[in-house]
Amino acid sequence: QQQVKQSPQSLIVQKGGISIINCAYENTAFDYFPWYQQFPGKGPALLIAIRPDVSEKKEGRFTISFNKSAKQFSLHIMDSQPGDSATYFCAVSGGYNKLIFGAGTRLAVHP
């Protein structure tokens, strides 16, 4: 049972372009929707997160768009840079429960 579906599996973007990664979830009880960034050999690090009371959150070049009715949320990376090349995981959680991760998206930003 896949509680969160993430796409695409991999993404290649030119420097300066927009990277878009999507996630869909099933359980309406989830109330916390983070995106984690992971570099090779490192642990996941929180990038940005949103709660269902807002439809969008922006932090610098990173934006989460949240569609509660469609049970979908997405990460937009504006002006993508080679240093953004990493694996990105969406996740969902409810209360103090565990984070459930998506399968990950490997992003490569080419100069």
Add this chain to the structure above:
Amino acid sequence: EPEVTQTPSHQVTQMGQEVILRCVPISNHLYFYWYRQILGQKVEFLVSFYNNEISEKSEIFDDQFSVERPDGSNFTLKIRSTKLEDSAMYFCASRRQPGELFFGEGSRLTVL
């Protein structure tokens, strides 16, 4: 900035041996987790721990696994008899309240 620390960073062991992975969560955090990531794959939940007991565990967390908080700072994951398929990165994480989960850098376990 406080962080979750894990040791060892890499451990190589023979199949059937016991392994203990150690974690020091952030000091005022109350909820502790172990996750596993097989190379190139997703981050998988193993177990959560609160108030000195397991609050939830996944089907991966079978009788070969155990967790312990032996003192006020350490949080350990023990694998009693390692199998080849236990080879993975193991991440410890902690949180104080609902929301952000802070991850350590991970312990790479290689079972030969």
